[in-house]
Amino acid sequence: MSATSPAPLVDEPYRQSADEIIAILETRRQSGLSRTEAAWRLAHYGRNELDAVPPRPQWLKFLDQFTDVLVLLLLVAAMVSAAIWLQERDTALPYEALAIFAIVILNALMGYIQEARAEQAAAALRQMSATHSTVIRDGDRRSIPAAELVPGDIVLIAEGNTIPADARLIESTSLQTVEAALTGESLPVSKDIAVLSGTPELGDQHNMVFSGTAAVYGHGSAVVTATGMRTAMGRIAGMLEKAPDEITPLQRELGRVGKTLAVTVVLIALAMIGTIFLVSDIHGFAEIFDVLILGVALAVAAVPEGLPAVVTAVLSLGMQRMAKNKAIIRRLAAVETLGSATVIASDKTGTLTRNEMTVRRVVTASGSANLSGTGYAPHGDIEFVGSPSPDAPLQLELMRALTAAERANNAVLQERNGNWTVQGDPTEGALLVAARKAGLFPEALDARFARVGEVPFSSERKLMSTVHTDAEQSERLIAVTKGAPDILLARCTRELVGRDAVALTEARRAEIMASNDALAHEALRTLAVAFRSLPAEHADHGAFAEDVEHDLVFLGLIGLIDPPRQEAREAVARAQSAGIRCIMITGDHPVTAAIIAAELGIISDGRAVTGAELAAMTEAELDRTVREVCVYARVNPEHKLGIVKALQRGGETVAMTGDGVNDAPALKAADIGVAMGITGTDVSKEAADLVLADDNFATIVAAVEEGRAIFANIRKFLRYLLSSNIGEVMTMFFGILLADVIGLASTAASGIALPLLATQxxxxxxxxxxxxxxALGIDPADEDGMHRPPRPRGEGVITGQMWAGIFLVGAIMAVGTLFVLDAALPGGLIEGSGTLAYGRTMAFTTLVMFQLFNVFNARSDDRSAFHGLFTNRWLWSAVVLSLLLHAFVVYTPLLQQAFSTVGLGAGDWLFCAAVSSSVLWLRELSKIMMAPADVPNGQYDRSPLR
Known part of the structure; x- marks a missing residue:
């Protein structure tokens, strides 16, 4: 597809009827396109995507590695060194220049590979979190990636969906969309199927839906008229600037640390250069050049300029691991925040429970009936309490109640290869299954009760209604309603008893609510169903409003069971041991919520607060309540938002789940918004930081654990890099200052006394x-990672304790390296007999081994390096590889000349290893000395069970 925006396939589709558009696009209203035709159109028209910015060529990405000022200085230094060699010809080859140039190239390759891996990981995550759409192909509903939509596809649109392409509406039931992204109009736009005349503006094309907008109410279907760059969004895509790369708070903080360290090291390098000029007898340009190149080399070595790329790679690889475990991170910053989560506020249904809703009991005026069977297979028996005869009132009431539940329903029950699945809401699916168990099949019900209108479910009303014709009584329409029992009962004036509708008395209302409470005490989720007759002239199709939900005839209560997940119970305990408080938020009855919460270990006192109680609270009362209460029932999305804000006012870091359109504000307000991948709407997913592919609470806790592990690993390699780099700086700085003391000055052949050379x-x-x-960045998660309290809100990535350990390790490295250098050279504090080349090789080897021992220290600031010593095979492989590479430098003649090294004997290696291992033992001792007192059991337990 071209960025010049090709002409649409159908010119002005809003001016033609839906049937005309369907004919033009050669598709079918009921069965859609065939898979073969869809594949051909996809190849012909291209993917349903906006043109991306052309990728930066790989060779340019490689050249980007050489744009750092310090790297450029090294390249200049290599060229100057080569020029000096050409003039002096004191060696067979310009070894120093070749060594510097080779190291710069290898560093660039490492940086390039790290960035490439990060980009690949990010691309894989984008693919995992790609939007899907529900279409009809070959007569079946199926979910496909939105990018595979083609003109002529029949798309089903539900509340919360992001519109995937431009399309002409075929059906609209109270459908409303938000088109602010295109028109700037923030209010929802009502949609219908009427043909338009003239040339209306985009915002007035009420029979069209547009790519990138969102359905916020109702539902409908439409035929795709334009995809990709042919859409209205595509036509303005050229005016959109490329979104800037996301920078997380962690990366910003590391950037500040890197700049501070860079300034510090540059100042130290300048001071060291000045010191060399003051204390050394330097002659000629070559010696001056050696001093300057040493300063540049030290700055390059000490400044971890590759940190952003390494951090991005570690974050991205961690996100890939999460995605494989069903937790799809949509924003890098969420990985950091997960590690500091102190509260997880979760929906109940499907997240803490199995989301396998099954109708267990139906209660009507004349009694109750129990239904057997589990899951979505429509197999099971009905047991009438009291065993009435076939014509008893109870059986008639049951059939009427289940008919109403089946009709006020948008789910679809499907069977493929013996497996029954539900497309749509699991609760509605359970109602369809119950109706089939009672012998109520959709074909017969469709023939008599054809739907002509709907008042969609609203989280504020907690009701949903549909309006139907009655083939046996053509003079009337029937409206059926299902919803929360307390809400629905308030709108009923009569109750069906047998075949008669009798007036509802206050006593009878109290009995119904008592039955509802009894069902709730059995941990059953309850719904109520009702109906009313409407005159036939009311049949202004599609124009029904909430006024049909009054003067209803109450049909009965339906009790459904959704058992708790076993893994959720374990996850709650794991979260609580990690100092994370678990909160349940549900629209269910408070008694049901409290029972399920108790089974899961969230509460022990049975206390649940309702949405009505929350609405009546002052801000201070709400703040106090959220500190004490862990179960909230009968809440709406506004209550969720209030709970989030109250928790945050109390200093909590909140992970909040949601799935509906109206959950988006709470998801955005939460520190970590968690959307449901199966039942969640596109709008909720767009607002979230984390999407659960399996809608499972245990996945949230696993993501928190992974988030903690990723952050811990970032700290590990920061601890390692900074302590090692500071060790190099201290070695060089104090080696020059103490050159006379350690015998270095008297051994140097020229006026420059350097403990190590720039190439080394x-x-x-x-x-x-x-x-x-x-390798530290992919270290396995610590065993005790979920037995520690969450990271305090606002705590930096490098703490005071970390800085203390970093400088201690750096000092140990410097002292040990200079000790070996002194022992190898004649004179100084310890008499030796080696040459300067031998002494530098010994110091060189010692500092390398110091850092390789230090890599095990860096795995923890307070736990022994010997704990889990062999759990990271990549770390051991990296250490062995580094030692082998260093051995090449020590023993290969060409590299010996490039790096000014000499061969070492076995005793030399043992001496270097013994001294360098001191960093391990001394750091172990410091960990013991600085270890805090034992934490009393339960100190980190934030649950109300304590």
């Missing part, structure tokens, strides 16, 4: 900061 510093940076640091 760069090599240490390459072999120890590369593979080992990345």
């Amino acid at each position: 510093i760069l090599w240490i940076n390459l072999v120890t900061d590369g593979a080992p640091a990345l």
